[in-house]
Amino acid sequence: MKKALAMILALMMVLSLAACNNSGTKESTPGGENTGTVETQKPDDNQSGGPVANKDKPLVWFNRQPSNSSTGELDMDAMNFNKDTYYVGFDANQGAELQGQMILDYITANIDKIDRNGDGVIGYVLAIGDIGHNDSIARTRGVRKALDTAVEDGGAIKSDPVGMNADGSATAVKDGKLTIGGKEYTVRELASQEMKNSAGATWDAATAGNTITTWVSTFGDQIDIVASNNDGMGMAMFNAWSNENKVPTFGYDANSDAVEAIANGYGGTISQHADVQAYLTLRVLRNALDGVDIDTGIGTPDDAGNVLSDDVYKYVADQRSYYALNVAVTADNYKDFLDATVPYAPVSNQLSQDSHPTKSVWLNIYNAADNFLSATYQPLLQNYDDILNLNVEYIGGDGQTEANITNRLGNPSQYDAFAINMVKTDNSASYTSLLNS
Numbered sequence: 092m093k094k095a096l097a098m099i100l101a102l103m104m105v106l107s108l109a110a111c112n113n114s115g116t117k118e119s120t121p122g123g124e125n126t127g128t129v130e131t132q133k134p135d136d137n138q139s140g141g142p143v144a145n146k147d148k149p150l151v152w153f154n155r156q157p158s159n160s161s162t163g164e165l166d167m168d169a170m171n172f173n174k175d176t177y178y179v180g181f182d183a184n185q186g187a188e189l190q191g192q193m194i195l196d197y198i199t200a201n202i203d204k205i206d207r208n209g210d211g212v213i214g215y216v217l218a219i220g221d222i223g224h225n226d227s228i229a230r231t232r233g234v235r236k237a238l239d240t241a242v243e244d245g246g247a248i249k250s251d252p253v254g255m256n257a258d259g260s261a262t263a264v265k266d267g268k269l270t271i272g273g274k275e276y277t278v279r280e281l282a283s284q285e286m287k288n289s290a291g292a293t294w295d296a297a298t299a300g301n302t303i304t305t306w307v308s309t310f311g312d313q314i315d316i317v318a319s320n321n322d323g324m325g326m327a328m329f330n331a332w333s334n335e336n337k338v339p340t341f342g343y344d345a346n347s348d349a350v351e352a353i354a355n356g357y358g359g360t361i362s363q364h365a366d367v368q369a370y371l372t373l374r375v376l377r378n379a380l381d382g383v384d385i386d387t388g389i390g391t392p393d394d395a396g397n398v399l400s401d402d403v404y405k406y407v408a409d410q411r412s413y414y415a416l417n418v419a420v421t422a423d424n425y426k427d428f429l430d431a432t433v434p435y436a437p438v439s440n441q442l443s444q445d446s447h448p449t450k451s452v453w454l455n456i457y458n459a460a461d462n463f464l465s466a467t468y469q470p471l472l473q474n475y476d477d478i479l480n481l482n483v484e485y486i487g488g489d490g491q492t493e494a495n496i497t498n499r500l501g502n503p504s505q506y507d508a509f510a511i512n513m514v515k516t517d518n519s520a521s522y523t524s525l526l527n528s
């Protein structure tokens with residue numbers, strides 16, 4: 092009898108322990124690794140138990156800001172899709188100014204050897220990413236402004252490609268004048284082109300690698316500087332020609348391979364603080380899912396001590412946009428930037444499962460072949476998704492059509508939140524219509 096009583100007591104203890112465990116670790120991970128004993132919350136249940144409509148789920152646009160690709164005007168309908176919608180990117184104008192200044196500083200410091208054929212004209216070529224992308228437009232303008240080749244139209248610097256401009260007669264740019272060490276130099280944009288491949292993908296590195304060969308066959312040693320709207324295209328041109336010919340080449344993004352190439356003569360690049368952007372991309376979703384103030388873990392420390400200082404980002408409330416700030420990476424400081432995929436230390440503390448239970452996120456990268464997004468941004472997102480307890484499904488697009496991506500959002504109800512990187516910045520409705528239906 093005594094033995095039977097002891098056994099019943101032991102059984103009761105085991106059962107009550109198991110019950111404690113269950114209540115501590117609720118998870119909602121559709122397609123994730125739920126362990127058999129964990130109580131699972133349905134993905135579309137909100138905290139009070141009812142289903143959350145897809146149109147009310149947190150949504151973040153990132154990298155390609157919803158905007159009119161001809162005028163640049165922000166698409167505020169997309170940014171106000173619901174109360175938990177934001178954009179995360181970086182300050183395109185501040186970065187563009189930095190890129191222009193970095194090139195100008197290089198010219199000034201190397202003026203005695205920059206003009207390779209000694210004709211008194213500093214010639215540069217420019218690889219343009221996407222003529223309808225605000226970031227690309229800003230960078231083209233930044234280079235032209237700093238090198239005095241800019242032409243204004245209605246108060247804005249023209250950003251159109253010039254094609255070939257051997258004699259300086261192009262109308263989108265003018266021959267610039269720089270006075271360095273008391274001497275005046277002419278600067279000419281010899282050529283520029285949008286690097287779009289035949290299938291329509293923009294920012295195309297392979298196209299840039301081929302184009303530099305064409306440019307060199309026309310201009311030869313008139314080319315003193317190679318500038319690019321990003322490192323993917325910049326490195327393609329560096330590898331195809333400028334490395335061997337010792338022509339300084341400047342890009343943007345601070346991808347690890349470009350930073351490493353600075354040791355071998357790549358002129359410099361700009362870090363758009365992808366480590367901060369990738370964090371913000373997932374953090375705004377985390378905060379909305381937790382139902383806490385949006386500034387948590389951003390301007391205000393969270394319960395794990397994560398916080399950003401205002402020298403690395405800014406929030407523009409009326410645009411519902413977070414913008415990371417840029418830093419120039421040159422021969423002076425490149426050693427601090429060699430690994431572009433490391434989480435930013437002040438926001439790398441693990442969140443607890445108890446207060447921040449796992450949620451599921453659908454996220455797309457517009458072009459799986461984009462150097463910056465695949466080599467820098469996505470690896471960072473993958474580090475932060477663990478830290479923030481988000482189970483993210485990554486979808487890689489073909490860089491050409493929205494449908495290639497939206498076709499893979501067949502059942503939005505499976506997810507708690509969405510992170511979207513459009514192919515074309517005009518196309519927000521291709522996504523919001525799926526969430527509205």
Ligand code: BGC
Nearest residue numbers: 154155226294321344461463
């Ligand atoms: C990056 C580019 C990239 C583009 C994709 C930009 O911010 O600098 O390298 O191709 O985003 O949208």
